[in-house]
Amino acid sequence: xxxxxxxxxxxxxxxxxxxxxxxxxxxxxxxxxxxxxxxxxxxxxxxxxxxxxxxxxxxxxxxxxxxxxxxxxxxxxxxxx
Numbered sequence: 001x002x003x004x005x006x007x008x009x010x011x012x013x014x015x016x017x018x019x020x021x022x023x024x025x026x027x028x029x030x031x032x033x034x035x036x037x038x039x040x041x042x043x044x045x046x047x048x049x050x051x052x053x054x055x056x057x058x059x060x061x062x063x064x065x066x067x068x069x070x071x072x073x074x075x076x077x078x079x080x081x
Contacts, residue, residue, distance in 0.1 A: 007049045009045070016055055017041070017045060020055055020058045020062060021041050021044055023059070024044075025037050025040070028071065039067075040071070043062075043065060043067065043068055044058060047062065047065065
């Protein structure tokens with residue numbers, strides 16, 4: 001638990017999270033400014049803190065995460081402004 005709260009995010013760590021977030025975002029055709037992308041980024045940061053510290057490990061953890069793996073509101077056109 002201590003490592004969760006003491007995780008330091010340098011350029012390498014943020015690069016891993018950014019790469020995985022970009023992959024997640026592109027699959028769902030979401031713009032970087034979409035609020036769901038911000039939520040996904042926060043989730044990915046927590047998964048990284050939990051110990052998934054490589055691109056592959058973080059992608060696998062994201063695939064197992066319920067919200068990240070199931071999120072696809074773009075199919076529901078009635079939700080668009």
